Amino acid sequence: MIGGFGDEEGTTVGMLGLMNCDNSGACSGTIKKYTKDTMKLQSFSTSFNVDQSGSINGFENGPSYDTLRGVIGNNGNTILLGIGRVMMVGVKTDAPLSINELSLKKGWNLVGLISGEPKDIKKLVQGKEDNISSVWKWVQSKQKWAVYLPKQEKQNPGATETYADLKKFEVISHINPGEGFWVHVTDIEDYDEIVIDY
Numbered sequence: 001m002i003g004g005f006g007d008e009e010g011t012t013v014g015m016l017g018l019m020n021c022d023n024s025g026a027c028s029g030t031i032k033k034y035t036k037d038t039m040k041l042q043s044f045s046t047s048f049n050v051d052q053s054g055s056i057n058g059f060e061n062g063p064s065y066d067t068l069r070g071v072i073g074n075n076g077n078t079i080l081l082g083i084g085r086v087m088m089v090g091v092k093t094d095a096p097l098s099i100n101e102l103s104l105k106k107g108w109n110l111v112g113l114i115s116g117e118p119k120d121i122k123k124l125v126q127g128k129e130d131n132i133s134s135v136w137k138w139v140q141s142k143q144k145w146a147v148y149l150p151k152q153e154k155q156n157p158g159a160t161e162t163y164a165d166l167k168k169f170e171v172i173s174h175i176n177p178g179e180g181f182w183v184h185v186t187d188i189e190d191y192d193e194i195v196i197d198y
Contacts, residue, residue, distance in 0.1 A: 006086030103193045109183045118174040129154040137181040146170035
């Protein structure tokens with residue numbers, strides 16, 4: 001799994017994806033790349049030279065704006081890559097991963113939205129309301145928390161607004177691209193998970 005951020009010709013970008021590399025340094029994968037206004041899914045392939053120190057394409061010689069450079073460490077389990085003003089971090093994992101779905105475990109989950117467009121909160125949790133007791137995010141412009149209560153809304157429409165008014169919170173209507181949020185999952189076993197599309 002690889003993620004990154006940076007600046008491409010004045011545009012801030014973020015990315016999250018999957019990458020597979022062989023022993024010769026040939027890599028391929030799929031990445032979700034997003035800016036404030038757009039999101040696109042793209043496939044990629046690249047190859048690089050790795051020396052015995054773990055340096056990729058001469059990383060020890062300094063940054064480059066036209067060559068991918070980086071370093072492999074942690075016994076080959078971690079990779080740092082950079083090109084121009086974009087930096088990426090990869091972590092080796094044997095777990096099955098998806099960049100189109102979000103897996104949530106029982107209890108509190110801190111996650112982020114990598115879509116290129118805002119997601120309506122009702123659509124985001126649709127079909128999982130019985131297992132999501134609450135969703136929270138911090139509203140920086142108002143310096144207060146916002147909440148959505150899927151399970152209660154299913155049983156009693158308007159429950160979120162009533163609770164938010166009582167506690168002086170905002171009500172979540174949508175999650176913005178790149179925004180972090182908390183999801184509280186209940187009524188599943190400790191080893192289970194629920195999956196939402198994002």
